[in-house]
Amino acid sequence: MRYQVFFSLLLCGLATTALAQIPPITSGYGANGSFTYTEARFANPLDAGMEVVVFRPNTNAPVPVIFYAPGYSAQTPDLYGPLFPHLASRGYAVVYSPFQVSLDFYAWQRRYETMWAGFDEAVKRYGTSFDLTRVGFAGHSYGGGATFAMLQRGAVGKGWGRNGLFMFVMAPWYVYEITARQMLEFPQHAQVLIQVYEEDVVNDHRIAKEAFERLNLPASEKDFMLLRSDSFEGQTLEAHHNVPSGVTANGLDYYGVWRPLDALADYAFTNNQAAKAIALGNGNTSQRFMGEWPAVNGKPGRAVKESLAGDCVTLTRTAFLFNYDQTINALSNASAASYQTRVTPSSIVAAFGKELAAQTAFNTTSELPTSLNNVTVRVRDSACVERLAPLFFVSPAQINFLVPPETALGEASVFASTSLPAANVPASQNGAAFSLGTLNVVNVAPGIFTANGNGQGVAAALILRFKPNGEMSYEAVSRYDEATRRFVSLPINLSDPREQAFLVLFGSGWRNRNSLNEVVVTAGGAPLEVLYAGAQGLNGLDQINLKLPATLAGRGEVNLVVTVGGVTSNTATLRF
16 A cells, blocks of 8 residues: 555656746746757667657767666656756757566666666767767656666766766655775766755655765765745745656755756866856855746745755655665764764874774874775764864774864764674674764863873873973883783872972863863862873874962872863863
């Protein structure tokens, strides 16, 4: 019954798309071009009942080609109205390859093979008129989910698109065939735009969002959009599942589909930066613009409700016909010093999860890499800017990384990815693993490193001692105990009043303090004189220099706490 409802929804949606009275775009991206076109049809070689349709601009020069994977039951391009004539008018060939329909939605292998057979046959028939060095792959719904695999077959398997490659995905159904490793090794010269629709009750938006996160592309070369519904004076734009379909086009088509698709193609094929600002603008004003409602009955028009765009689009709809359970692993992040959840820009984070790396590896160079043992970590901050995080250490269960210095304050997302031998991960991961978590980024978050590396016990510190004769020496405050297999404290000798002893304390999260006066350090509850508090010089490491008073002599083990601007660190210990 569930599948019959979906089948009816899709057919009815394709047949009853409402027309809102927003005029077509007349110039620039979204406007029709000057080419006339020829339409050709042939039977799919894998299934003669499936008719492949090819739209070709009337020109003698080879043209870029867009391979289109349609939605379920959309076996004729007429169901997408003027979309393909529009693309052909702008000088692009379009290959439309439908597939079989049945109530067994999950029999995807046959359908994928049929789609691909149509694309491949079109190239055999019309390849001399196609510029296969510049190609795009687009798809909607069931075909949107298939677009990832079609690009993999064409771009990686056939070498198409070496001079320009894009993918435009609309309201995708489940994504099959392409493996996690292939997502990780996605062609780096590709540009990708994925969009979902506010009122879509068919396909879970999280399908699109997780696929977007898994694509290992620079943040500048991929983007995510959510088109929203709007109404004005009895006229309506419905951002439902079938936005790109319908016998006629409306404002959502012109501004939400045609315009960004045109811009994406132009950027991919010509590197036009103005086009990039529209297609991959990370939520800029130009990308979000959805046109103007015209005046009605003397009432002035207004701007159509903007789309939501950018890597940080929040998904709110939870009820769908086809729901999705996240398959990305959870990633827990904390300060590597305090193990508290607050961190600062330029501080060191310890991230915990599973399948984070194939094996343990340490950075051994003075400059931190952003890829270590095939592991990368991306931090997307509250301003929706994504950066690669420098890496100290990776292992199957833990990664230590540096919060990029430019990271904005607020909640940030952390996305870790790695390629793994097949034996290390479940079959569903196919040689790669992905993990997702969050960071609470604040201005100050004092954390004391401890000798045992767990935020507890004896502090990571040194004693700097000046003797009466001017001799200077450094002393340890801990030693490794073989019996307990942990570091234990060594007593700090303050018995000679002629000597001066200073504590050099290592930590993280206080270099951004406003003034030295707001740094308070107590040992056994007694405040210590703070001489310096700031960056130590090594990546992510901070340091505080403190004068130790003779009154601490013989106190035994005491608690050591750092407070900066009212924010308190973890508690470490020292012994006197």
